[in-house]
Amino acid sequence: MTDSTTTDETTNDTTTGGSVLWVARPMATAARQFAKSLFRPSTIVYPYERLEDPKFREKVEVASGKPIGVGQIWDNYRGVHALNIATCISCNLCAFSCPDICIDMVTVPGGDPKHPKKCPQIDYGKCSFCGFCSDACPEGCLTMTTRYGLTTSKRAEMVYSPQRLYDVYRTKLPMNPIRLARPENEDSILLDPPLCIGCNACARDCPTQCITMLDVPKPEAKPGEKLPKRIWKEPVVNDSDCVRCGTCISVCPKECLFWGTRK
Amino acid sequence: MSEMWLNMGPQHPMTHGLWNLRVHIDGEVIRDVDPEMGYLHRGIEKLSEDRHYNEVVTLMDRTCYVAGLAWEHLYILASEEALHIAPPERAQYLRVLCEEFQRIASHLMWYAAFVQDIGLMTPFLYGMRDRDLILDLFQSYTGARMTYEYMRVGGVRNDVPPGFTDRARQVLDWLEPRFVEYDQLTLGSDIFHKRCDNLGVLRANDCVTQGVTGPMLRSAGLKRDLRKDRPYAVYDQLDFEVALADTADVTGRYLVRLEEMRQSVRILRQVLDWLDRHPGPVMASQLPRWLGAPYAPVGREGYLLKRNYPKGVGFSAVEEPHGEALAYVVNEGGEHPYRVKFRSPVYANIAAARHYLVGYRVADIPPIMGSVDICVGEVDR
Numbered sequence: 001m002t003d004s005t006t007t008d009e010t011t012n013d014t015t016t017g018g019s020v021l022w023v024a025r026p027m028a029t030a031a032r033q034f035a036k037s038l039f040r041p042s043t044i045v046y047p048y049e050r051l052e053d054p055k056f057r058e059k060v061e062v063a064s065g066k067p068i069g070v071g072q073i074w075d076n077y078r079g080v081h082a083l084n085i086a087t088c089i090s091c092n093l094c095a096f097s098c099p100d101i102c103i104d105m106v107t108v109p110g111g112d113p114k115h116p117k118k119c120p121q122i123d124y125g126k127c128s129f130c131g132f133c134s135d136a137c138p139e140g141c142l143t144m145t146t147r148y149g150l151t152t153s154k155r156a157e158m159v160y161s162p163q164r165l166y167d168v169y170r171t172k173l174p175m176n177p178i179r180l181a182r183p184e185n186e187d188s189i190l191l192d193p194p195l196c197i198g199c200n201a202c203a204r205d206c207p208t209q210c211i212t213m214l215d216v217p218k219p220e221a222k223p224g225e226k227l228p229k230r231i232w233k234e235p236v237v238n239d240s241d242c243v244r245c246g247t248c249i250s251v252c253p254k255e256c257l258f259w260g261t262r263k
Numbered sequence: 264m265s266e267m268w269l270n271m272g273p274q275h276p277m278t279h280g281l282w283n284l285r286v287h288i289d290g291e292v293i294r295d296v297d298p299e300m301g302y303l304h305r306g307i308e309k310l311s312e313d314r315h316y317n318e319v320v321t322l323m324d325r326t327c328y329v330a331g332l333a334w335e336h337l338y339i340l341a342s343e344e345a346l347h348i349a350p351p352e353r354a355q356y357l358r359v360l361c362e363e364f365q366r367i368a369s370h371l372m373w374y375a376a377f378v379q380d381i382g383l384m385t386p387f388l389y390g391m392r393d394r395d396l397i398l399d400l401f402q403s404y405t406g407a408r409m410t411y412e413y414m415r416v417g418g419v420r421n422d423v424p425p426g427f428t429d430r431a432r433q434v435l436d437w438l439e440p441r442f443v444e445y446d447q448l449t450l451g452s453d454i455f456h457k458r459c460d461n462l463g464v465l466r467a468n469d470c471v472t473q474g475v476t477g478p479m480l481r482s483a484g485l486k487r488d489l490r491k492d493r494p495y496a497v498y499d500q501l502d503f504e505v506a507l508a509d510t511a512d513v514t515g516r517y518l519v520r521l522e523e524m525r526q527s528v529r530i531l532r533q534v535l536d537w538l539d540r541h542p543g544p545v546m547a548s549q550l551p552r553w554l555g556a557p558y559a560p561v562g563r564e565g566y567l568l569k570r571n572y573p574k575g576v577g578f579s580a581v582e583e584p585h586g587e588a589l590a591y592v593v594n595e596g597g598e599h600p601y602r603v604k605f606r607s608p609v610y611a612n613i614a615a616a617r618h619y620l621v622g623y624r625v626a627d628i629p630p631i632m633g634s635v636d637i638c639v640g641e642v643d644r
Binding site: 076 | 314383385410424449
């Protein structure tokens with residue numbers, strides 16, 4: 001009986017036996033399971049024992065028995081975020097990639113007063129824990145940890161400021177180890193030279209400082225023609241350092257930067 | 264005065280979600296039923312039109328919360344066809360791995376809920392316990408237990424970690440003897456047969472006219488399984504049988520689902536062997552850059568239209584744990600799908616309630632509706 005795996009055999013066997021034994025057979029099975037569970041429970045006492053604690057993780061792994069080897073929280077669990085403020089470059093990619101629009105970039109102390117440093121603030125009331133933000137983070141400073149308890153009695157406490165996310169980071173919980181490879185044929189930031197006025201806004205706001213302003217020769221004005229009023233410099237983007245955040249495009253006053261394939 | 268309309272739901276243990284079954288009863292006998300759905304409508308199809316192709320995946324997990332990966336697979340197949348992208352073979356095998364594990368997990372969830380409907384509390388705990396092992400496996404490579412967000416247009420998010428296939432085999436080794444135990448707990452009990460035999464009979468021709476699919480259709484003896492009849496992903500390279508029963512009643516559906524779990528184990532062993540032998544990329548190379556959802560957020564509006572990215576229409580059909588789910592995605596050249604449409608199998612299965620409930624008694628409704636395997640999330644979308 002226990003060896004039979006096909007439906008037909010099992011059905012025939014148990015139905016014929018069932019009418020005679022009534023419920024004795026299922027009760028015997030349940031009693032066997034009960035006896036096993038006395039020595040090898042499948043559960044933990046949740047609020048007091050938590051899976052992210054390595055101590056209990058080990059206990060569960062042992063308790064669930066060697067044939068399983070599961071019953072733990074793996075490091076790639078997508079729980080509460082951890083933010084390393086020191087390495088954040090304020091590129092906005094986490095906020096842009098969020099499907100639920102739950103990430104705000106808020107000012108944190110430490111930047112220069114003219115261009116303050118901005119770090120993500122996450123509203124866990126909206127967050128769906130999809131992990132797109134940590135996948136998008138080019139510096140690896142926004143990751144997800146194995147922490148999952150978010151219970152609170154105040155709605156405002158669901159909003160995690162950069163400082164609170166940094167506190168999570170400092171607890172040294174296991175972080176999501178998966179780093180996605182960047183797409184192979186990423187487009188570059190290209191310039192439409194006649195439109196550029198050399199205002200330096202893109203180079204100033206570039207989070208990775210990969211834009212340098214190079215001099216361009218000032219053309220000779222022909223008689224009767226007026227040269228455009230501009231600074232004779234043009235941005236040059238270093239593609240290997242660029243994280244493709246698009247900040248330069250968004251700050252450009254003349255809309256002269258665009259995405260394209262570099263020839 | 265013995266005739267009356269009775270509302271079972273929207274909050275009733277029988278409904279397994281938010282919907283209302285209006286029952287016209289004459290004493291104890293059901294004369295007519297009127298299922299009312301729509302309590303859980305979230306506008307997922309409309310929301311999809313405002314999201315990037317990859318961001319829609321986050322909605323798919325919420326469409327059916329017990330079979331999220333099957334619905335991700337459904338959507339991704341359709342959008343890849345619409346976007347003219349071919350995923351690498353390893354990604355396809357990983358998707359089949361996801362879908363079959365999800366099928367077992369979904370059927371175990373159904374088993375747990377169904378036996379509780381007919382009053383057996385102990386097997387409920389065993390079903391949930393064994394489902395948890397699969398959720399643990401999911402978590403070890405997708406990063407979540409329920410809302411996976413694992414599949415991407417052009418592949419999957421990440422490969423399985425080292426040692427995963429061995430752990431998965433251990434779980435399968437654990438599960439197979441459990442199926443025998445499930446049969447002992449239910450089929451071995453006279454109570455089960457007294458409550459389930461010859462109940463909710465829906466013959467094959469009624470199934471076809473009412474659009475009823477999945478285990479309900481196969482329990483009526485009709486050999487119809489999209490994995491065989493219209494193979495998608497790599498199902499044509501895998502060896503398995505279609506689970507069948509001929510009683511067309513609640514017991515038949517039980518037998519079909521139990522047999523499907525065994526067949527899923529059989530498929531999974533082949534998939535795990537393949538994954539061991541064939542390492543490789545899990546993401547299509549040379550994807551259009553904007554498909555990696557996070558990149559280049561500014562200035563991407565109208566990017567594809569400027570580039571004349573080819574338009575297209577995608578259609579996919581997936582044998583989801585509950586039945587045949589269809590998806591239709593229209594790519595009009597923008598970054599978002601122009602239109603997304605889904606066909607939910609459970610919607611049709613519930614809508615046909617009149618054909619398998621009338622004539623039975625009120626106390627028969629929980630086992631009959633339990634055998635339908637209802638997931639209201641995908642009914643209302």
